[in-house]
Amino acid sequence: MNTLDTSIIISTYNSTKWLEKVLYGYNNQTYRMFEIVIADDGSTQETKELLDRMQKEVFYPIVHVWHEDNGFQKSQILNKAIVKCSTPYIIMSDGDCIPRKDFVEQHVKYREEGYFLSGGYFMLPMNISEKITKEDIYSEACFDVHWLKKNGLKASFKNNKLTSGGLKASLLNAVTPTNASWNGHNASGWKDDIVTVNGFDERMQYGGQDRELGERLVNLGIKSKQIRYNAVVIHLDHPRGYKNEASIAKNQAIRKTTRDEKKKQTDFGIVKK
Template identity: 30%
Template sequence: MSVSLIVTTYNWPEALKCVLESVLRQSHLPDEVIIADDGSTEATAALIADFQARFPVPLIHSWQEDKGFRVAMSRNKAIAKARGDYIVLIDGDLVLQRHFIADHLKAAARGHFVSGKRARMTAALSDKVIKTGLVPSVFSKGLYRGRSTALRFAWLSRQVAMSKCSSADSIHACNLAFWRADALAINGFNIGFEGWGPEDKEFAARLLHLGLKRKVLKFAGVAFHLYHKENCKAALEKNNLLFEACLAERKVRCDQGLNECVNECPTPTSAADQRCQLSA
């Protein structure tokens, strides 16, 4: 199967540089990388252009005008451009261990989506990573909130992944993988979410309502989160109401999602991809 790696970003080219360098070191490269840019300035565009000149797989810059925090729309535009059968979604502040993509592909299974973890770095370790380009390990000083998330242990990961989770709790779109056809079936991310959270949990809840099962990827798909100040949570109360409505009504499709990006969908090449037509 083909895999598209989608990386969200907004005006932090130093972090994005570290992320793309970690992609280049992957033991299994994705078939394409799409940068879901929520309105960054020219510095980010210049960085991407530099990487495009030397990237071994297509590196696509999906940009939208900066009209505030609209990560749901940004992700949808990237999904609409994606040509991979399988999508791995990360944030532009996640530095990847070299087997990250390979681990996600091993965990992929029809009828499932996969949620991963991230090891959090202190500000000091993050600064060091940005300056040197190194990828931390489970032994690095400056990891906090659960060092075990930085441990890669293939056998143990297989045992944990066998237990399925039926809720959207602890879902983070900074490390999430799903079949493109399933994202199309639920109409992608709900663009009614503007401002921080919890658009990722609502997306996962609708996948569950569709009938999918969730795999929790532990001790594999290791990624390291660069430290930054927390995002503004002024919209959280409003967004939580959208999430609660989704759960109460067991929604599968959102009214406004990928259908807003229909003109950007690649031409369907198979019967399964006919869902890219996104009829209501």
Template identity: 30%
Template sequence: MSAYNNVRDLELVLDGYLNQLDNDFSLCIADDGSTHEVTDLIQKYSQTNLTIRHIWHEDLGFRRAAILNKAIKSSTADHIIFTDSDCIPSPHFVADHRKFASTEHYTVGIRVYLKPYLSNCFRNGSLTPSRLFNGFWLLSQSLKERVSKPEQALRYPGFILPIINRLKPDLTIFGSNIAMSLDSLLKVNGLDEDFEGWGYEDTDLLWRLEQIGLTSQGSLGRCCQYHLDHKENAPNPHAFNLFKQKQEDGKIYCDNGINKKA
């Protein structure tokens, strides 16, 4: 889980991981240089039944790729789920990802967008996140324009999923909700740390995973998270050109990844 300051959102998200139906997982906070408040919060949650480790580096600007690589390197898990500290997981989140886990695919989860009013209600405690897991309530909030894409979160019965998934458009890929085997990440040397500033580090990673044969998979109503509204990061204006150049170069095992080129 990438994180940077924003303690209240992180608290809501950690509560979501406390309430997973499948609790056989460990959580790594990949901290891109937060202040001590995040450390204090993690110490608090370390006293719960969550297994948490905290990986931190100095704040030298947006270096998400670098801190995620440190987190990957610290893991002994067979499968890695990437998420963010502003995305509340559904109670089925880990269980769904486990069911999809494969060495031949990477999994794309879905995201529901909470607009400012609802996001602030959860932050100030006037609403509890458990409301999000009621599909009828979520749809009612959509009618009030307080949430977008709630239909993606409806937990459709398993027998109808093949029909729904044939009718749906392709799932949008977010770096906050993708998963793949640790082995596949090591084969491409993780994220490319040449990407500094916001944007394209995830796109580049998935492109390289596809070059070694992985394909995407996912489903509506599964692997769901709820994104708290916040000010968007300023994108790196050079990231797209860097990504296109790396595609042209065709290097699948990046030089500046988990293991650095000597």
């Protein structure tokens, strides 16, 4: 038995159809020394049943961290999931992001003490999201631009995310105007660093709570590395019923304080001050 050295936190809420596809993506990984920790923000029994069934089918252990549904409390459930991670390194992604087969391998390859890694995602429209089968995931067809175009994907510079490897990926990472921020859908760092900044700020609901965690890591002296063209996930479409302006405004004010006061820790995180 290989020793596990990586924990992957996947956040989910009542989205079993998408979560199943994501779990098949992790079953297709070239790097296999990881556990999956599901951060479940109050889903019904259907999610637990899916995880019980998938555990019989996949090679990796699944840890299901659940709390009761109390509205959008992603920061709270992520903190509970962080505590449950049994390895020194944590990758975070979402239950609507299917990883390419080298996704975990890329995070492991580029991880380094004193850094966190910032990946990107490739958004798919609903019609293609629904078409993707288990076979399309295992064969990697759903990461193939020709297959996606055949199924209605439009031409775009963003398609480079799916066709970049090696040198091209390094060049695009170097020139991208996007900040190497902590992204909830595709980022990774050392558990010790995440615990040192006290995890996510649980006052924050939808909008930027992942970025704020990254800002505290930077205040702590952790640098960020851009790997958006190396570590690829495709993002399945879904409605965002939880998106609201009041929550976003509140979070922006918290982030401003974090930056202005160079805060390294939140008082509203894993440990309540």
